[in-house]
Amino acid sequence: MTRSHLPQLAVLAAVAQSGSFRGAARELGIAPSAVSHAVSSLEARLGVRLLSRNTRSVAPTEEGAQLLERLRPALSEIDLALEAAIESxxxxxxxxxxxxxxxxxxxxxxxxxxxxxxxxxxxxxxxxxxxxxxxxxxxxxxxxxxxxxxxxxxxxxxxxxxxIRGAVVATPSYFNAMPRPRHPRDLLQHRCIRFRFSSGVLYHWEFEKDGEEIELPVHGPLILDEDHLVANAALDGAGIAFLFEDYVATAIADGRLVRVLEDWCPSFExxxxxxxxxxxxxxxxxxxxxxxxxxx
Missing domain, CATH: 3.40.190.10 (Periplasmic binding protein-like II)
Structure with missing residues (x-):
């Protein structure tokens, strides 16, 4: 191998990261045909297939993955050197x-x-x-x-x-119709606005007080995956929400939302x-x- 192979190796790494020749071409600012040619030329010189291609995606072969694993730190160091030169x-x-x-x-x-x-x-x-x-x-x-x-x-x-810490909140009208919870387990009798992570997992509400930790699988008529939507749903009276307090601090201060179980919501890093x-x-x-x- 000579230093003339460095551009081809950089193209290979870009294809592997983007998962496609077109994506790598956009990132590198060159034509897709130039990307394909660079990879094919490298494979021909090495005598080994580095990428597995199909109509939908491109992925490293076992040999390609091994090469990229060892190549990544070197390319990273090159990037650092170039960035340092630019930033000087x-x-x-x-x-x-x-x-x-x-x-x-x-x-x-x-x-x-x-x-x-x-x-x-x-x-x-x-x-x-x-x-x-x-x-x-x-x-x-x-x-x-x-x-x-x-x-x-x-x-x-x-x-x-x-x-930061969490805040359990609902509207005054909600608590006019439902008793305010005094303990986290009281939430099992309430309409809770639940949150689903992008992984698909439903968040279990977490509380702590005097060394006692509680993880609660609450129930309710609404499941959302965005905190702003949860806050807005609470403001609309859909039920009780559990959010980072910064999302609802203003609404708590002006009385649009009422906070409960504050002593069960300690601060954390x-x-x-x-x-x-x-x-x-x-x-x-x-x-x-x-x-x-x-x-x-």
């Missing part, structure tokens, strides 16, 4: 790709995205909404955002939000940006971390 112009630049759950995007990032874009106009920030925990290296991300309790130990984590340990941290990621991190 006195300010961070380049693409920054993050995996973020919807709630973190709403509560931790969205309020400051405009200010970040103004402060770093040469950074292209891409936020991919994923509620499941994602391996940032395998997913091709620079970093991710998750709750502190969800982080893996081998990741570097920096807090980007204060402690908020959101963190996490990323793998690297010999060199990209300036664009450093800028993001420094901009969003908080001192608590």
């Amino acid at each position: 112009r006195d300010r961070p630049a380049g693409n920054l790709r993050l995996t973020v759950p919807r709630t973190a995007a709403h509560l931790a990032l969205t309020p400051r995205l405009g200010a970040f874009a103004s402060a770093y106009p040469d950074i292209v920030l891409e936020i991919v909404i994923e509620d499941r925990f994602t391996d940032v290296v395998e997913g091709g991300f620079d970093a991710g955002v998750r709750l502190g309790e969800s982080l893996q130990r081998d990741m570097i984590a920096v807090r980007i939000g204060p402690d 908020g959101f963190f940006v996490y990323y793998p340990s690297r010999r060199q941290m990209r300036p664009a990621l450093r800028a993001f971390v420094d901009f969003f991190k908080v001192s608590v």
Whole structure:
């Protein structure tokens, strides 16, 4: 192998990540035929099939997966070197790709995205909404955002939000018709607005008080998969909702929603940006971390 193979290897990695020749072509800014030619030429030189192709998708063969596994750190180092060269112009630049759950995007990032874009106009920030925990290296991300309790130990984590807690709420009219719950198990007698994760799992409401932990499979006439929809349904009188309090703080303050079981909703660690340990941290990621991190 010679250094002339590097462009073909980069094309191979792009195809594997996007799952298609056309997707890789869009990412690289070249024609799909050029992508196909680069991969075919590499396979011919190596004498081994690297990609399995069908009419719907493209995936690495066993040999291709092994090559990509060893190739990924080298390409990552090349990307870091190139980004460092670009960013040596006195300010961070380049693409920054993050995996973020919807709630973190709403509560931790969205309020400051405009200010970040103004402060770093040469950074292209891409936020991919994923509620499941994602391996940032395998997913091709620079970093991710998750709750502190969800982080893996081998990741570097920096807090980007204060402690948070849940809030159990419903409208005054709902509680005029139904008794206010005094204990979490009282919720089993109420109409609860349930939440389904993108994985398909229904969230069991979690409570804690004086060392007692309760995980409750509540029931109710409505199942939603978006927190804003849950909040709006509660405001419409559909039942009791359990949300991060930031979603409903204003409605609680102005009396449109009534909070119950507050003593069963302790605070816990908020959101963190996490990323793998690297010999060199990209300036664009450093800028993001420094901009969003908080001192608590």
